[in-house]
Amino acid sequence: MNINLFSILSDVDTNVLQSLGLPDTTTVALNLTVSQLTELALKRGEGVLTEAEVLMCDTGTFTGRSPKDKFIVRDALTEKAIWWGAINQPIEAKQFEQLHQRMLASLADQSVFVRYVKAGADPRYTINIAVVNELAWHNLFCHNLFIETSADERANFTPDWTILNLPSFQADSTIDGTRQGNFTIINFSKRVILIGGTGYAGEMKKGIFSVLNFTLPRQGVLSMHCSANVGKAGDTALFFGLSGTGKTTLSTDPDRQLIGDDEHGWSDQVFNFEGGCYAKVINLSAEHEPEIYGAIRPGAVLENTRFSPDTRIVDFADQSVTENTRTAYPLDYIANRANPSVGPAPRNLFFLTADAFGVLPPIARLTVKQAMYYFLSGYTAKLAGTEVGIKEPVPTFSACFGAAFLPLHPFAYADLLGHHLEDAEVPVWLVNTGWTGGSFGTGQRIKLAYTRAVIRAALTGALDTVDYQILQPFGLQIPKTCPGIPTELLDPRQTWARPIDYDATASRLERAFRQNYETYENPAGGSTSESLFS
Numbered sequence: 001m002n003i004n005l006f007s008i009l010s011d012v013d014t015n016v017l018q019s020l021g022l023p024d025t026t027t028v029a030l031n032l033t034v035s036q037l038t039e040l041a042l043k044r045g046e047g048v049l050t051e052a053e054v055l056m057c058d059t060g061t062f063t064g065r066s067p068k069d070k071f072i073v074r075d076a077l078t079e080k081a082i083w084w085g086a087i088n089q090p091i092e093a094k095q096f097e098q099l100h101q102r103m104l105a106s107l108a109d110q111s112v113f114v115r116y117v118k119a120g121a122d123p124r125y126t127i128n129i130a131v132v133n134e135l136a137w138h139n140l141f142c143h144n145l146f147i148e149t150s151a152d153e154r155a156n157f158t159p160d161w162t163i164l165n166l167p168s169f170q171a172d173s174t175i176d177g178t179r180q181g182n183f184t185i186i187n188f189s190k191r192v193i194l195i196g197g198t199g200y201a202g203e204m205k206k207g208i209f210s211v212l213n214f215t216l217p218r219q220g221v222l223s224m225h226c227s228a229n230v231g232k233a234g235d236t237a238l239f240f241g242l243s244g245t246g247k248t249t250l251s252t253d254p255d256r257q258l259i260g261d262d263e264h265g266w267s268d269q270v271f272n273f274e275g276g277c278y279a280k281v282i283n284l285s286a287e288h289e290p291e292i293y294g295a296i297r298p299g300a301v302l303e304n305t306r307f308s309p310d311t312r313i314v315d316f317a318d319q320s321v322t323e324n325t326r327t328a329y330p331l332d333y334i335a336n337r338a339n340p341s342v343g344p345a346p347r348n349l350f351f352l353t354a355d356a357f358g359v360l361p362p363i364a365r366l367t368v369k370q371a372m373y374y375f376l377s378g379y380t381a382k383l384a385g386t387e388v389g390i391k392e393p394v395p396t397f398s399a400c401f402g403a404a405f406l407p408l409h410p411f412a413y414a415d416l417l418g419h420h421l422e423d424a425e426v427p428v429w430l431v432n433t434g435w436t437g438g439s440f441g442t443g444q445r446i447k448l449a450y451t452r453a454v455i456r457a458a459l460t461g462a463l464d465t466v467d468y469q470i471l472q473p474f475g476l477q478i479p480k481t482c483p484g485i486p487t488e489l490l491d492p493r494q495t496w497a498r499p500i501d502y503d504a505t506a507s508r509l510e511r512a513f514r515q516n517y518e519t520y521e522n523p524a525g526g527s528t529s530e531s532l533f534s
């Protein structure tokens with residue numbers, strides 16, 4: 001193997017590289033700097049530079065994760081432990097082996113970008129990861145999203161896990177056991193993640209999330225699909241939610257230190273798994289989301305956005321490639337961040353839901369029993385396609401607000417959450433960041449400023465002293481007043497032109513909740529419907 005001139009060989013142990021199994025003729029560019037990766041990505045035609053000097057790349061055919069092409073190797077370690085089904089699909093060790101070997105062999109005479117990174121900001125649970133990328137910009141993504149290693153750590157690096165990501169490599173479904181050319185395969189025994197046939201960078205971060213969702217609960221640590229921030233009083237808040245519900249947007253709050261925007265563990269403290277954020281940028285504005293807007297500076301990566309050819313200024317309204325346009329930036333690009341990214345045990349939990357039916361209230365206080373029910377339900381709504389015409393919202397239930405990433409049965413996570421809630425009496429709030437005044441089509445999305453206001457009211461204790469009423473048919477406790485939001489928005493029924501239409505839609509949604517929950521009464525389990533980008 002050739003080690004590329006770019007790497008600083010004195011601070012690495014070449015045994016690690018040897019153990020990756022790369023062919024002798026592969027050139028390895030090891031732990032390159034941000035500017036080296038940017039320069040190489042541009043030279044190799046992987047992307048272009050925006051006016052703000054940010055690397056902008058396309059992910060290709062796949063502009064989101066592909067849950068149907070995700071597999072877990074079935075062997076002695078996983079056979080009994082994994083919650084097999086539509087989400088956790090098995091693949092045989094032999095198939096993994098031959099695919100892995102073919103991927104490595106394809107790298108003869110090629111170059112790869114290797115990086116030593118970490119995941120898990122609580123040192124007791126940190127894992128070392130060696131990432132092997134075909135693309136320079138993917139390696140930069142990993143620099144931004146995972147936790148950086150120090151020179152000392154790199155010199156004595158032993159990877160716990162390896163990611164091999166070759167977007168141009170297609171599997172052969174007739175022999176590899178995949179569904180089609182693209183794949184994400186996790187092998188818990190070998191501690192390897194193979195990714196191929198897709199350029200969507202999110203597969204890497206969510207791959208490691210799936211790994212930690214397997215290993216941490218087995219060590220008694222709850223792993224969570226949530227964002228987290230902490231106030232000056234050390235009052236940590238967690239924001240659970242499926243894709244598009246506001247985890248990233250709402251945790252990025254200038255008044256509170258950001259811990260992280262997507263993946264956390266709850267041991268005796270809250271800790272981020274990651275070292276960066278992956279924010280949606282569709283219709284992003286400096287006015288409404290100044291911190292995220294400001295984080296798009298040199299070193300950040302933009303995905304699937306477009307700019308004006310004359311000015312090279314990005315048009316965030318452009319969804320010609322996808323609605324799922326993104327930016328990846330390190331936590332350091334947010335001024336008010338917790339460093340290291342940990343916080344005390346949480347004082348408030350928020351369950352975010354983007355209810356396109358306009359049924360759920362802007363905020364409700366949940367009982368412990370309701371909290372468990374809403375956690376296991378993991379409700380949000382997705383809009384059926386982005387094509388023109390009438391779009392009927394489809395209710396989506398994804399256990400623990402992240403079933404796509406959970407190798408274990410949802411009860412494994414719910415049990416751990418239940419223990420935490422019993423121990424600490426943490427208030428749990430349901431927040432609808434979706435529609436008000438009617439369903440999608442007639443109503444409108446609740447203003448971000450109002451969602452921020454109800455969250456602030458919960459965090460400051462303002463909602464501890466107001467009167468509540470019960471919203472049926474859900475039996476939810478909703479505040480009668482709340483600072484920062486018009487009183488008439490607090491009761492969703494009153495926001496509809498015809499409250500009887502609300503009642504009909506609400507009972508449909510309530511029925512969907514019950515039907516979904518029935519899967520838990522049936523021990524065969526099975527998976528709930530899943531959003532592609534959840």
Ligand SMILES: Nc1ncnc2c1ncn2[C@@H]1O[C@H](COP(=O)(O)OP(=O)(O)O)[C@@H](O)[C@H]1O
Nearest residue numbers: 243244245246247248249280433446447448451
């Ligand atoms: N009331 C609201 N609350 C939260 N987000 C909102 C609201 N209204 C519009 N949005 C937009 O919805 C999107 C939420 O996405 P994001 O924060 O990335 O969700 P997640 O991180 O949970 O996937 C952002 O583009 C945000 O600007």
Ligand SMILES: C=C(OP(=O)(O)O)C(=O)O
Nearest residue numbers: 202242243244278533534
């Ligand atoms: C990064 C992702 O998560 P989210 O949409 O929740 O930000 C993803 O699902 O690819």
Ligand SMILES: [Mn+2]
Nearest residue numbers: 247248262278
């Ligand atoms: Mn997010």
